[in-house]
Amino acid sequence: MRPEDLPEVRHLPLFRDMDKNNFDELLGRSYDQTFPAGLEMIRQGDPADFLHVVLDGAVELYGKWGGRECTMAVIRPVSTFILAACIKDLPYLMSARTLERSRILLIPAPDLRTTFRRDTEFAVSVINELAACYRAVVRNTKGLKLRNSRERVASYFLRQSRLLDDAPSYMLPVEKRLLASYLGMTPENLSRTLKALESHGVKVNGMRVIITDRVKLAELAQPDILIDGPDPDALGSGSSLPPVQRRA
Amino acid sequence: MRPEDLPEVRHLPLFRDMDKNNFDELLGRSYDQTFPAGLEMIRQGDPADFLHVVLDGAVELYGKWGGRECTMAVIRPVSTFILAACIKDLPYLMSARTLERSRILLIPAPDLRTTFRRDTEFAVSVINELAACYRAVVRNTKGLKLRNSRERVASYFLRQSRLLDDAPSYMLPVEKRLLASYLGMTPENLSRTLKALESHGVKVNGMRVIITDRVKLAELAQPDILIDGPDPDALGSGSSLPPVQRRA
DNA sequence: CGAACCCTTGACAGAAATCAACTAAGGTGG
DNA sequence: CCACCTTAGTTGATTTCTGTCAAGGGTTCG
Numbered sequence: 001m002r003p004e005d006l007p008e009v010r011h012l013p014l015f016r017d018m019d020k021n022n023f024d025e026l027l028g029r030s031y032d033q034t035f036p037a038g039l040e041m042i043r044q045g046d047p048a049d050f051l052h053v054v055l056d057g058a059v060e061l062y063g064k065w066g067g068r069e070c071t072m073a074v075i076r077p078v079s080t081f082i083l084a085a086c087i088k089d090l091p092y093l094m095s096a097r098t099l100e101r102s103r104i105l106l107i108p109a110p111d112l113r114t115t116f117r118r119d120t121e122f123a124v125s126v127i128n129e130l131a132a133c134y135r136a137v138v139r140n141t142k143g144l145k146l147r148n149s150r151e152r153v154a155s156y157f158l159r160q161s162r163l164l165d166d167a168p169s170y171m172l173p174v175e176k177r178l179l180a181s182y183l184g185m186t187p188e189n190l191s192r193t194l195k196a197l198e199s200h201g202v203k204v205n206g207m208r209v210i211i212t213d214r215v216k217l218a219e220l221a222q223p224d225i226l227i228d229g230p231d232p233d234a235l236g237s238g239s240s241l242p243p244v245q246r247r248a
Numbered sequence: 249m250r251p252e253d254l255p256e257v258r259h260l261p262l263f264r265d266m267d268k269n270n271f272d273e274l275l276g277r278s279y280d281q282t283f284p285a286g287l288e289m290i291r292q293g294d295p296a297d298f299l300h301v302v303l304d305g306a307v308e309l310y311g312k313w314g315g316r317e318c319t320m321a322v323i324r325p326v327s328t329f330i331l332a333a334c335i336k337d338l339p340y341l342m343s344a345r346t347l348e349r350s351r352i353l354l355i356p357a358p359d360l361r362t363t364f365r366r367d368t369e370f371a372v373s374v375i376n377e378l379a380a381c382y383r384a385v386v387r388n389t390k391g392l393k394l395r396n397s398r399e400r401v402a403s404y405f406l407r408q409s410r411l412l413d414d415a416p417s418y419m420l421p422v423e424k425r426l427l428a429s430y431l432g433m434t435p436e437n438l439s440r441t442l443k444a445l446e447s448h449g450v451k452v453n454g455m456r457v458i459i460t461d462r463v464k465l466a467e468l469a470q471p472d473i474l475i476d477g478p479d480p481d482a483l484g485s486g487s488s489l490p491p492v493q494r495r496a
Numbered sequence: 497c498g499a500a501c502c503c504t505t506g507a508c509a510g511a512a513a514t515c516a517a518c519t520a521a522g523g524t525g526g
Numbered sequence: 527c528c529a530c531c532t533t534a535g536t537t538g539a540t541t542t543c544t545g546t547c548a549a550g551g552g553t554t555c556g
Contacts (some may be wrong), residue, residue: 084382
């Protein structure tokens with residue numbers, strides 16, 4: 001891997017507190033690989049061989065069942081994914097495909113497991129990471145079950161805005177069809193919902209989101225820290241270092 | 249706490265591998281409390297002070313938002329809940345209420361956190377527990393997004409049957425309104441769905457489920473280990489020691 | 497015995513998926 | 527540079543699914 005990426009990985013919450021020697025050894029056993037856009041790099045059900053770290057690009061995690069698909073998350077640099085499968089040494093629950101040409105660091109799962117057994121600080125980091133991931137999924141489930149699709153879209157827009165310092169306008173980080181799938185609806189339904197939301201304080205023009213009346217939008221979305229979280233979401237520019245893509 | 253419950257707790261995957269002294273100390277600082285049925289023992293948003301262990305009874309975890317509620321899980325003896333909140337020292341994401349008179353062991357969250365810092369085996373157990381919980385929620389989310397309500401009900405019936413050794417008949421572990429909420433539907437909708445499922449291999453009489461044609465039911469449910477899991481579900485008799493309540 | 501509460505059923509309204517057609521934008525290759 | 531193809535997005539018409547409201551039967555518990 002390129003040495004200039006090493007600090008970025010090292011500064012991830014998952015790795016920043018572990019012993020330096022262990023970190024170096026772990027990365028010494030890892031592979032740095034570049035994938036073209038649109039490649040299915042993980043197929044759900046396959047054995048979990050590597051912890052993945054997105055160094056560059058973007059990766060979509062999605063589930064498949066009986067011919068249907070749904071987007072579960074989009075991972076952006078620099079962050080890890082499918083940690084739990086690696087730890088449990090069980091098959092991946094989700095498939096992964098690159099949304100753009102992406103550079104991925106592959107950390108062998110067995111090395112991961114031996115490392116947290118001998119490095120307490122790392123073990124604690126893994127615990128914190130998993131607990132955070134768990135809570136993120138629980139919040140997501142609450143959103144799916146407690147809010148209807150219009151409310152989900154509205155809160156998504158508010159969340160994204162908040163991540164960008166309450167920007168009144170920003171660009172969607174993903175295409176709409178993907179956003180629709182992430183929010184548990186069809187593209188057609190999202191399209192119609194966007195139109196309906198114009199009278200509720202938000203206007204979408206192509207990829208640009210413009211919040212025209214934050215109060216009215218919040219009235220509909222009823223943002224809740226126990227659903228929308230204080231943290232970045234699984235879909236958006238969110239990870240450790242939010243790569244701000246704002247423009248007012 | 250009653251000494252006869254101690255081994256049951258000790259044998260939980262979360263505690264069985266830790267140092268005995270640490271275990272004893274942890275439990276020495278804990279409280280054993282009995283709650284009447286229907287009591288809200290945890291309110292979402294409250295600070296996470298204790299890891300809870302259900303020793304007896306049953307506890308429902310549920311989310312609230314804007315006047316609506318949804319059941320997230322039902323916890324039965326002997327198992328723990330809200331581990332992640334305790335670890336992150338953050339507010340509970342879910343509320344909890346007793347479904348019956350229940351005896352709960354309360355382990356102070358700060359003691360929990362200090363313990364896994366000095367007991368590697370315990371840390372590893374926590375990691376495995378969190379990873380398993382995470383995967384359970386992901387599977388649940390996939391079920392919600394990929395299956396419609398009829399398919400969710402059908403797979404739920406098959407899952408329950410499988411947990412009871414593929415029993416062709418069994419009793420529902422919870423009342424129907426709760427099951428409906430867990431499966432993301434209204435009681436009315438569940439009621440109608442049950443009727444519709446009679447022509448798809450399953451008949452429900454009161455609390456009794458009778459699988460009349462397993463093949464036909466499976467055809468509809470399309471069971472998938474990456475959704476239905478090899479493990480017990482969050483709703484049912486499932487935990488470490490499945491308290492079988494079968495009758496053919 | 498009465499009061500809750502669960503469950504069911506029916507009628508209806510609203511939400512969402514589906515099917516189909518059309519537009520627009522982006523990329524490819526001649 | 528343009529014709530062409532592919533794909534995202536939109537829109538309309540329609541069907542299916544789901545929630546809501548209301549009422550009634552049955553059960554449990556005080």
